Amino acid sequence: MTKIKILIIDDEPPARDIIRHYLAEQTDIELAGECENGFEALKMITEIKPDLIFLDVQMPKITGFELLELLPDPPQIVFTTAYDEFAIKAFEMNAVDYLLKPFAKARLSQAIERARQRLLTQKIGNQQEITELKAKLDDTSGELDRIVTRLGSKIVVIPVDKIWYIEAQDDYVMVYSELGNHLKEKTMKYFETHLAPQGFIRIHRSHLVNVNQILSVDLYGKDTHLVSLKCGAKLKTSAEGYKRLRDLL
Amino acid sequence: MLAKLSSNKLLPVYAGAWLVIAFVHYTILRFQLHINEVWSVSEALVFNAVFALLGIGLWYLVKFSDYEKLNSQEMILRHVTSGTVTMLILFGSVYLIMGAVSGNDAEYMALFNETMMVKVFAGLMLYIIMITVFYLLINNQNLKERRAREAALQNLLHESELNSLRAQIKPHFLFNSLNSISSLTITNPEKAQEMVINLSEFMRYSLSFSDNKMSSLKQELYHLRLYLDIEKVRFGGRLMITESFEDGILDWPLPPMILQPLVENAVKHGVYDTPGQSFIKIEGSKNNGWLEIVVSNNFDPAMPRKRGTGTGLANVMKRMQMVYGISTLAKISKNENMFEVKLKFPGNDKNKNPDH
Numbered sequence: 001m002t003k004i005k006i007l008i009i010d011d012e013p014p015a016r017d018i019i020r021h022y023l024a025e026q027t028d029i030e031l032a033g034e035c036e037n038g039f040e041a042l043k044m045i046t047e048i049k050p051d052l053i054f055l056d057v058q059m060p061k062i063t064g065f066e067l068l069e070l071l072p073d074p075p076q077i078v079f080t081t082a083y084d085e086f087a088i089k090a091f092e093m094n095a096v097d098y099l100l101k102p103f104a105k106a107r108l109s110q111a112i113e114r115a116r117q118r119l120l121t122q123k124i125g126n127q128q129e130i131t132e133l134k135a136k137l138d139d140t141s142g143e144l145d146r147i148v149t150r151l152g153s154k155i156v157v158i159p160v161d162k163i164w165y166i167e168a169q170d171d172y173v174m175v176y177s178e179l180g181n182h183l184k185e186k187t188m189k190y191f192e193t194h195l196a197p198q199g200f201i202r203i204h205r206s207h208l209v210n211v212n213q214i215l216s217v218d219l220y221g222k223d224t225h226l227v228s229l230k231c232g233a234k235l236k237t238s239a240e241g242y243k244r245l246r247d248l249l
Numbered sequence: 250m251l252a253k254l255s256s257n258k259l260l261p262v263y264a265g266a267w268l269v270i271a272f273v274h275y276t277i278l279r280f281q282l283h284i285n286e287v288w289s290v291s292e293a294l295v296f297n298a299v300f301a302l303l304g305i306g307l308w309y310l311v312k313f314s315d316y317e318k319l320n321s322q323e324m325i326l327r328h329v330t331s332g333t334v335t336m337l338i339l340f341g342s343v344y345l346i347m348g349a350v351s352g353n354d355a356e357y358m359a360l361f362n363e364t365m366m367v368k369v370f371a372g373l374m375l376y377i378i379m380i381t382v383f384y385l386l387i388n389n390q391n392l393k394e395r396r397a398r399e400a401a402l403q404n405l406l407h408e409s410e411l412n413s414l415r416a417q418i419k420p421h422f423l424f425n426s427l428n429s430i431s432s433l434t435i436t437n438p439e440k441a442q443e444m445v446i447n448l449s450e451f452m453r454y455s456l457s458f459s460d461n462k463m464s465s466l467k468q469e470l471y472h473l474r475l476y477l478d479i480e481k482v483r484f485g486g487r488l489m490i491t492e493s494f495e496d497g498i499l500d501w502p503l504p505p506m507i508l509q510p511l512v513e514n515a516v517k518h519g520v521y522d523t524p525g526q527s528f529i530k531i532e533g534s535k536n537n538g539w540l541e542i543v544v545s546n547n548f549d550p551a552m553p554r555k556r557g558t559g560t561g562l563a564n565v566m567k568r569m570q571m572v573y574g575i576s577t578l579a580k581i582s583k584n585e586n587m588f589e590v591k592l593k594f595p596g597n598d599k600n601k602n603p604d605h
Contacts, residue, residue: 011524012425013485018432037524058421060524061549082424101428157551 003030004116005048009041009064010034010056010080015101019054019080022108029112038062042070043153050075052096052115057081062155066148068093070155072185076115144194147175149182156182160198164213164231166191168206176231201248203227203241211248259386264301270375271297282364288357291350296343300372303335304379311383332376339372340365419513429483444482451475455506464505466498466533466540473512473531480516487527488520494533501540503594504572508542510561511590515546518588523549538596545589562590 006029010016016034023031032048035041037060045053053075055064065086068074079090082101090098096118097111147158162178168188175182192202199211213229217237220226225237227245237245275293278284284292310331319327344361351357426448433441454472470492481488512529519527532543562581569578573595580591 011487012429012483014429014432014436014483015425017436018428021432021435039524058521060520060522082428083420101424102431 003028004052004112004119005030005032005050007032007041007044007048007050007053007075008034009036009038009053009059009067011036011059012056015056015080018102019108022105025105026109026112028116038064038067039155041067042150042155045071045075046153051119052076052078052112054078054080054099057086057090062148062157065089065093069148069185070150076118078111078115144191144198147182147184149175149184151182156180158182160195161210161212163200163210164229165210165233165235166195166200166208176233201241201244203235203237203245205238207235207241209235214249217242217245217249263304267297267301267304282360284357284360288347288351288354292343292347292361295346295350296339296368299339299342299346300375303339307331307335307380308383311380312387328380332373335376336369336372340369422513425483426479429479433482440482444479447475447478451479455509462505463502466494466501466503466542469503469505469508470494470499472506473508476509476512477516477529480520484520487525488516489526489528490531491528492531495535498533498535498540501594501596503540504568507565507568507592508544510565511544511592514561514590515544515588518548519546523547536593540594540596541591542594543589543591545587547586548588550586565590565592 006023008016008019008031010019013036016036020031020034023029032050033044035044039061041053041055044050055067055077057064057079058081062070064079064081068077077090077093077095078097078099079086079095080099080101080103087098096115099107099111145160147160147163149156149158156179158175158177158179164176164178166188167174167176169183172183172185173188173191175184188202188206188208191200191208195208200208201211202208209227209229213231215228215230218226218228220236223239223242225242225245227235227237229235271293274297275289278289278292279286314327347361348358426444430441430444430448433444451472454475477488477490481490508531512531515529519529527547529544529546534541566579569592570576578593582589582591
């Protein structure tokens with residue numbers, strides 16, 4: 001069979017060293033590279049298309065979870081982390097395994113074995129798995145404090161308070177912000193729930209607005225109001241959206 | 250304040266008591282001294298109404314007099330004075346009002362003067378009873394308030410103990426360090442041993458600290474370097490530390506583990522969050538008899554600040570306030586990409602240092 005192509009992603013050199021050492025004794029694998037942050041990782045994953053990544057959760061700039069959001073076709077994942085607060089989220093993301101640092105060589109072998117099984121059976125139904133995975137991700141609760149998007153190989157981290165509004169566009173949403181306009185493959189429903197605590201309100205089926213950006217709300221027609229934002233955009237409300245807005249303000 | 254009296258349901262009881270006294274007063278005038286109905290009622294009402302009003306004044310005199318701080322001599326002097334003043338006002342105003350009410354009727358006024366001694370005696374007795382009751386009530390109230398305050402203080406203490414415990418045991422730091430050690434046992438066993446020793450020494454110091462004992466800058470720096478050495482192993486060349494200290498300040502007394510959270514915070518927002526290199530600067534200098542310690546770090550301004558941070562710094566502020574009782578000893582400043590915390594420590598004359 002073909003060798004499993006592996007990428008190690010961790011910002012601490014000793015943490016990469018030990019995985020490399022453990023892997024040296026494995027057969028049928030190929031260590032294709034190492035990265036020390038999400039930026040490098042995104043580039044490497046796109047270029048060398050590994051079968052399996054060892055992924056640290058807490059890294060500078062973007063977390064391991066945020067990195068996965070940026071990958072349309074993610075490889076198999078083994079999370080490696082020092083603290084188990086992320087375990088549930090990791091398995092929701094369909095991770096092959098979740099290694100708590102420090103871990104033994106045998107534990108790593110076990111993870112690779114699981115990945116091998118997955119890779120063998122993966123050929124069928126992979127696409128479906130990914131769709132399910134993404135749907136599950138949308139359900140994960142918790143507030144957002146930033147949105148990570150990519151422009152080609154460039155990663156953009158948008159703090160939530162810099163967002164003006166979000167617009168529905170087919171299977172994507174367009175995020176309008178101080179840092180420019182960025183597409184993100186998520187549902188409006190996802191942002192509506194996760195940004196509600198940060199003061200975002202759904203004023204229309206296709207618009208989610210940062211309340212702090214609202215300049216004025218004017219009557220526009222029967223049952224319609226026009227929301228003017230500081231950035232200059234003018235967005236119509238639906239009757240229901242206006243009610244939500246009025247309740248909040 | 251009256252609202253407080255009435256909300257305590259004390260005011261109706263107070264008024265009730267005076268009505269009873271007024272009734273007794275009336276009965277004596279009417280049936281023992283055989284004074285006519287109008288004058289008996291008037292005198293009983295006027296006398297006791299004035300007394301009741303004066304009593305309200307006495308209540309606040311007792312309540313806000315800080316009587317716990319007075320010695321018995323001052324206490325007696327105070328009450329002889331206020332008792333005399335009360336009697337003078339009472340009898341003066343009753344005399345004038347009753348004079349007016351009775352049209353200065355000679356018979357009534359003579360009787361009033363005849364019974365003056367008895368009235369003054371009864372007035373003084375009432376005064377003493379009233380003041381005693383007031384003391385009992387106020388004492389009881391103060392006791393309740395004090396208990397509530399003590400309970401709140403206990404809670405606060407407990408909370409800060411918990412926080413400092415949490416501050417000591419950072420699972421991320423501990424497990425990542427252990428992972429580095431695990432790695433070094435293969436790649437560099439000598440270095441692994443060194444790190445185990447550093448980690449143990451650091452943990453021992455952070456577990457044993459208490460706010461009662463002062464440490465010194467020398468000791469603090471020693472343990473700070475243990476911590477930074479461990480982080481340097483984890484992050485390699487990405488973590489850059491510079492230190493500069495003025496001569497002759499190493500024995501300065503410091504609360505133990507007071508600098509640790511500042512440096513930890515700098516590491517967290519520097520190297521944990523910045524790809525590439527991150528710098529931390531630690532400086533110490535003497536300034537007008539105070540020791541100034543400044544810890545600064547660069548950070549990536551594009552990063553939104555994570556929620557749930559700042560508890561370490563808040564704890565430092567709280568501890569500085571608790572140890573020195575001054576709230577202005579810590580200063581945080583921030584510009585485009587530098588974050589800086591400055592702490593000021595008073596010298597030996599203001600603080601005993603049992604460790605040295």
